[in-house]
Amino acid sequence: MSAAVRRILAITGGVGGAKLALGLARVLEPEQLTFLVNTGDDFEHLGLTICPDIDTLLYTLSGQANPDTGWGRREESWHCLDTLAELGGDTWFKLGDRDLATHLLRTEALRSGASLTDVTAMLARGLGIPQRVLPMSDDRIATVIRTPAGELAFQQYFVRERCAPEVIGFRFEGREQARMPAGLSELLADTELDGIVICPSNPFVSVDPILAVPGLREALTGAAAPVVAVSPIIAGSAVKGPTAKMMTELGVPRDAVAVARHYGTLLDGFVLDNSDASRLADVEALGLQAVATPTLMVTLQDKMNLALATLDFIASISKSAIH
């Protein structure tokens, strides 16, 4: 356990971020850790409200994640999906039988008037997760992918088109009306909050939607706790997902420094992979503190090690010294 910090807010998307989230959950006491999760990928499918990043996080934290696919539940079966196919229904989004229980409960609770925050807490309890898991907003914000051929809803781009279309930009539909989830402002004002970690998720489609919630970026910047991001890019590649491909398409250098520059003044510190240690000075030139450490997370021990290294880094940062 890390005694160097008291409370931590971890901002995360799906797979990549969830790995560090699990590491943090293993090295901190449950009450020390709150997660703030991207909901820009959320969508309606077969009448069900599906929250891919929340589900990936919940399944990862509860040990239910499918280690082979990176999404969905382990020991999953597909009888409903097979039957949907026989009946002529849509099957491009792979709904497992066990996974369906999550979507059914969530959808029913939302229809009954519960907030996504409450529904997420209920699901987390049901999965035996003691940490607090907050959606980025109870209001609907939908990430829209802009391509030369027009706009695509996120899941259309990500699942149906398998990230093939060229990306020229993003839009976060509904952001103007969205509000931060209940409890987030209080946490950010909490004098025991010692750090805010941006997990190694895709900056454009996992973290930026969170930062697009009105007032949220400013609230993070205004918090006394330092904001530290962990690079999702290692030696010019993303471990998983379209981050590196998007950077190329957007004309951004495909490296960790570009990620640090993308977050800009939001950050106080940046965690690079050891293989990118030669770029430490480039990150520091942006006015950030920087550290290099192994960031590739394959084993649980990798995840815990990166969590501990990130927490040590946070403890070493004196925000007042920077600002």
Place this chain on the structure above:
Amino acid sequence: MSAAVRRILAITGGVGGAKLALGLARVLEPEQLTFLVNTGDDFEHLGLTICPDIDTLLYTLSGQANPDTGWGRREESWHCLDTLAELGGDTWFKLGDRDLATHLLRTEALRSGASLTDVTAMLARGLGIPQRVLPMSDDRIATVIRTPAGELAFQQYFVRERCAPEVIGFRFEGREQARMPAGLSELLADTELDGIVICPSNPFVSVDPILAVPGLREALTGAAAPVVAVSPIIAGSAVKGPTAKMMTELGVPRDAVAVARHYGTLLDGFVLDNSDASRLADVEALGLQAVATPTLMVTLQDKMNLALATLDFIASISKSAIH
């Protein structure tokens, strides 16, 4: 095949009625046969619109019915339900993984504005069922069970309370606003319609809800084709379900004749079980034609035999001779 009749409308509820429905489907050409199905049992569960009687009929006709339970699909799995239980969700209604596909497709299509008639036709097509299957109405009518302790929604009574509460009456909520499904009036006016069969379903909670659709009973009575019911009571007992128990609680004699009397002037003919042949005269005393034949349907051949006997009976009835 029966050459004696041209077109037949079969009115049915769930299990008992579906057995004769299958027999009729096997002895008639698909275009000769239309089903009109009870939807008074329909309900919302976990946000899904579930139509138990339509599903039992569709699964029975497509060979997908579970022969052991009398409801749901064969070769069913329960991974979603097990997971719902783990998450603390409602599990009193047993949703199988394959069965869920039906409810998901139906619910989504209804939400998109499709009528229950269209949705049912879509599901029937998906299951390879060539006959026309009509819900009793596209509008919602909910069978409510009146008990000394108050009213119970049908599924509460039937599934949750396992038919234990004493029944003192019924109410068909929403019936005032309901209309007959599109196409039914045309079928009833069709000069090729040679008979209307009321399958051996529960008269109170499977057939009466259908007859409660405004204008439907009158339309049946007004049709040129004879209306014939097959007794769901054999030697004072119901083969399955609470029919006999309800008759006792309602103070009605627990026999086939009481069923004929219950339908009253709606009927032109009544089919008794051979074991009740001694009551033929009592049925005829009600002004009905009557016939006794084996009505217990265990094998497929039993179902086809009863279908053929019923069609022969219909062919023998000259409605004009009675009225």
